[in-house]
Amino acid sequence: MGTFRTKQFIILLLAAAQTLLLQTATSTSIASSSQNSASVQYHTRSERSKSQKPVPASRERNYVKKLLSKLELEPTQQNIQRAKFAYEEEARKHTRELHTRRSSANPLYKGHVKSSRRSSKKCRIDCHLKRSTRNVRSLTYETLDVGHMRARTTSLVFDRKRLNLKSMKESFQRQTLIDNMLEKYNSDMRAKREVFNVDTRFDIQSNRQGKYPFSSVVRLSTGCSGIVVHPMHILTAAHCVHDGSTYVKGAKRLRVGRPRKARRGHGIKRTQDDNSRAFKWFKVKLVHFPKEWIKDTRKDNTIIEYDYALVVLRKPMAVFKGQTKDKTKRSVVMKIGVAPSAQNLRMNRLHFSNFDYTDALKMKYRFCPVVGESPDLYYNYCDSSRGSSGGGIYAKVPRISSTTDLKALQSIKRLPLERRVIATFSGHQYVQSQDGKREYNVGVKITPLKYTQICYWILKDEQHCKNAEDAIYA
16 A cells, blocks of 8 residues: 555656656747747848848939930939929829827927038038939928927828829920920020129118018028018028927027018117017917928938928918008018029029128128029029028029920910029038038029928818919919
């Protein structure tokens, strides 16, 4: 009996030991497998991140090459610019809003308004051209609610799979036809009057500041200038409200001002210490600017091609040209247009105005030729002064809708021209060339995709903004 119990006890002990060994082996194998799977997963993510960084050829650049190859054209700067224009014309037809997210943290107001001269210190002479023709993944932008002091991000994307190369070809041909017509028109103008390398600056007297186009110029409380592009919307530079890292200090109580109308016999005190009294100030509701303007880290450089912003007022301050003004609406809207190539500008000139920083009611107007360009920038030697940042650059451009048929365009004997805002004045820019750094003043062009983004900021309707020219000013 004792022997039987001893054997039974030994059998139970061996079974318990075997079960314990099996559990230990199983836990070890699970741990090792989880470690292996984790390492594999981590390795896969690292591979994906590495594969995303060195994109062999961006989507946009591939379409430019395909388009030029299909048309059997050389990749000159002018042809690349037309191909990029055709790409953006097609891309904006397939835009849609993805989502809007409120920022988790309160916005910081520690920045200072400064020109973007430091934004591209490492930029070579051809880097702006390459950067302008890279992939445009989305039109994501940030919105600052000035009154509630909070920010949100909206993602506006477009479907690249629906891009049509045939439509790009037609757009390229339309643009080439318009360029040829403008070139002929400008050559006739230059034959009548030859002007070379002229930089003209005028002081606009107070009695003429209320006349168009000077009545479109406004002043921001941060010290910058802007231009009225809709009764409640002001186009300016992004660095006037955000320095790339944080919002500027003055953005917390941002205002937009126009000169007060002096009563007969009662002048307005105009002193350097009290410039604010010379303006009628309007409260700001929202500020929109591209998300690409914000730097990822403090050591990064801002991208000057995205140095533009739209300020939304709480109430209208302007009327369209031809409408009757009243006491509150004394400014006049200047419409936005897509920037043409420099050689197709009338007399190859850029025009812009701004209020002087020290003497508030002194308005400066200047015009100057374009000395270089990329698909997103105008380079010039305009004599600028403090307070000129954010000013609207305007010129006479064709008043033709993007939906105009090619055959209908060919039947036009003379293009109808209209003064439009085609760029924003960004400030100084240093560009490294073979013989060292060269200093320019830079204007940020309004391209078709930027026009669509601005249209969405105004109308909040991506369907109508696929033809922005017809939607905003219908």
